[in-house]
Amino acid sequence: MSVDTTMHVARPTRRDAYLDWLQMLSGAALVLFMWCHLILVASVVIGPSVMNAIAEFFESTYMAQVGGPLIFLLLLFHFVLAARKIPFRAEGQTTIIRHARMLRHRDTWLWLVQVVSAMVILIMGAIHMWVVLTDLPITATKSAERIQGGFWLVFYLVLLPMVELHVSIGLYRLGVKWGFIRSDNRAAAxxxxxxxxLLFIAIGLLALIRFLTLTA
Ligand code: HEM
Structure with a gap:
């Protein structure tokens, strides 16, 4: 009797393709959100009144009150879609680490960085959004007080690189997956x-330094 040794590997279906599309689209929307968010927060570098005016616009149009929870749902949706491929059980984790060591390929390690940063972002992002959105209105003075307290400075010094790593690696992986990044342009990518x-970490750090030096 012949045994089909490939049976234990689930074949991708049309449904997997749709879910992959949704994962990509939700990821791309979150990347755009994060870039806009960081640039808006960094408007404090130009002046606290600029940041206050932007915050007031988002609150008076209810974009913060409604958009904030929607962004959280999008974050959760993106995580649940990506979780299809994350090994949550110990055996799976040991196997993926063994394979990464064996393959010695940078992109396999990048996938592991994606998984770890995703977990950190989900937890810290949820805490951050809760704290900011339950303490409206957003003002530069309030943000500065929070950051000068110390705890939130350390919190953002962890969250900022996690977000930027995740966003940039995510874009790179999308490029490889959909064929925009090939062997001829991989080095440039x-x-x-x-x-x-580095650019977005620098923008975030500049904003944090400005908050630290801001006096009421
Ligand atoms: C719509 C929901 C959100 C609002 C209204 C919001 C608002 C803010 C505000 C006002 C600050 C300034 C610091 C403070 O006041 O504590 C800030 C900083 C920050 N936020 Fe958000 N945020 C939102 C969503 C997110 C999400 C989803 C993430 C990532 C998961 C994130 C990551 C960060 C980071 C890393 C900083 C520090 C930025 C820096 O280095 O200057 N935020 N956010």
Whole structure:
């Protein structure tokens, strides 16, 4: 009797393709949100009144009150879709780490960075959104007081690189998956990925420094 040794590997279906599309689209929407969010927060560098005016606009149009929870739902939706491929059980985790060591390929390790940063972002992002959205209105002075307290400074110093790593690696992986990044332009894409991470971390750090030096 012949045994089909491939039976234990589930074949991708049309449903998997749709879910992959939804994962990509929700991820792309979150990337756009994060870039806009960081630039809006960094408006404090131009001046606290600029940040206050932007915050007032988002609150008077209810975009913060309604959009905030929607962003959280989108974050959760994106996580649940990605979780289809995350090994939550110990055996699966041991196997993926063994494979990453064996393959010695940077992109396999990047996938592990994606998984770990995703968990951190989900938890810390939820805490952050709860704290900010239950303490409206957003003002530069209130944000500065929070950050000068110390705890939130450390919190953002962890969350900021996690978000930027996740966003840039996510974009790079999308490029590879959908064929925009090929072997001929992979080196340039890796460079662009590195520049993107550093650029947004620099913008975030500038904003944090401005909050630290802001006096009421
Ligand atoms: C719509 C929901 C959100 C609102 C209204 C919001 C608002 C804010 C505000 C006002 C600040 C300034 C610091 C403070 O006041 O404590 C801030 C900083 C920050 N937020 Fe959000 N945020 C939202 C969603 C998110 C999400 C989903 C993430 C990532 C998961 C995130 C990551 C960060 C980070 C990393 C910082 C520090 C930025 C820096 O380095 O300058 N935020 N956010």
């Amino acid at each position: 890796k460079k662009a990925e590195g520049i993107l991470i």
